[in-house]
Amino acid sequence: DTGVSQDPRHKITKRGQNVTFRCDPISEHNRLYWYRQTLGQGPEFLTYFQNEAQLEKSRLLSDRFSAERPKGSFSTLEIQRTEQGDSAMYLCASTGTGNQPQHFGDGTRLSIL
Amino acid sequence: AQSVTQPDIHITVSEGASLELRCNYSYGATPYLFWYVQSPGQGLQLLLKYFSGDTLVQGIKGFEAEFKRSQSSFNLRKPSVHWSDAAEYFCAVPGAGSYQLTFGKGTKLSVIP
Numbered sequence: 001d002t003g004v005s006q007d008p009r010h011k012i013t014k015r016g017q018n019v020t021f022r023c024d025p026i027s028e029h030n031r032l033y034w035y036r037q038t039l040g041q042g043p044e045f046l047t048y049f050q051n052e053a054q055l056e057k058s059r060l061l062s063d064r065f066s067a068e069r070p071k072g073s074f075s076t077l078e079i080q081r082t083e084q085g086d087s088a089m090y091l092c093a094s095t096g097t098g099n100q101p102q103h104f105g106d107g108t109r110l111s112i113l
Numbered sequence: 114a115q116s117v118t119q120p121d122i123h124i125t126v127s128e129g130a131s132l133e134l135r136c137n138y139s140y141g142a143t144p145y146l147f148w149y150v151q152s153p154g155q156g157l158q159l160l161l162k163y164f165s166g167d168t169l170v171q172g173i174k175g176f177e178a179e180f181k182r183s184q185s186s187f188n189l190r191k192p193s194v195h196w197s198d199a200a201e202y203f204c205a206v207p208g209a210g211s212y213q214l215t216f217g218k219g220t221k222l223s224v225i226p
Contacts, residue, residue, distance in 0.1 A: 004156070033213060042117075042203050042216030043157070056212065091156055099164060101147055102214060104156040 002026075004105035006092050012111045013082060020078045021108045025094030032075050033102060034067055037089040049075060079110075087112045115140050117204050119217035126194050127225045134189040134220050136178075136204030146187040147205040147214065148178055157203065163187065174198070199224045 005024040013019055025032050030051050035043035046065065048056040051072040060066070064082075069075040079086055089109050093102035116139045126132055138144055145164050149157040161172025168180040178189045187204060201219045208215040 006156075031212070035214075040218065042205075042219050043214070045208055045213035045215070048212050059213075093157075099145060101159050101162050103159070104149070106154075106156040109154070 004092055004094050004103055006090075006105035006108050008108055009106065010109050010111070012113065014113050015082055015084060017082055018078065018080045019082060019110060020076050021090055021092075021110075022074060022076050023092030023094075023105060024074045025092070026103055029094035029096050029103070030072065031095045031097075032069060033093040033095075034075070034077050035091040035093065036061070037091055037107070038087075043091055046077075082110075082112050084112050086110060115144075115206050115208055115215045117206055117215055117217035119202075119204055119220050121220045122218070123221045123223065125223040125225060128196050129193050132189075132191045132194045132198070132222070134202050134204075134222070136187045136189065136217060137185050138187060138204070138206050139185065140206050143182075144206045146178075146180060148172065148176070148187075148189050149203045149205060149216075150174075151201045151203065151219075153200075160189070160202075194222075194224055196224045196226060198222060 007022045032049045034046040037043045047067045049069040064080045067077045089107045091107045093104045095102045118137045147162045148160040151157050160176050161170050163170045163180045201221045203219045204217045205214040
């Protein structure tokens, strides 16, 4: 069990560019979550997968945000046409079945120039 | 709607002193409750969780929390703080869909040597 892994740890990009982040959950976990955390705030839920099915995406911040989990293992979060307000820490979490607590990765910090 | 309030934005304690971080929640039923800790630039680590049963919950790193239904509180305590406990602490409850977490804004803990 190597924990939840996120890549990259840091991403610096110019406004208007597209970015993609990757999350590898704990191997036996079938549920995967994406959160966004801005400075001075707690994490804010974005979207949720159970296996390869995206069961909740209404909380994605705009249509510029999308997420996939094509084979029910790793997931990607893409932000198109980045804006200054997208600067934040993007966290991934995973959990197994039932009411198990979520395990978080170390996040990807996005900075928009 | 589910919500979490952490009234204290920043707390400073001396090393060796006791600690209590406050958390109040709003939830329609008996909640699951969590405390997470986040060191700078890192993800969230689970300290402890309450699902049911004994209202005094023991966690990692010498932390404990007590669920008080009558006060809608789940305060985190530690009898003797160590310098390595300096971090940000988040209380969380399940969100509207029960699968995601709703976090408080966090309490930043500073420890004076």
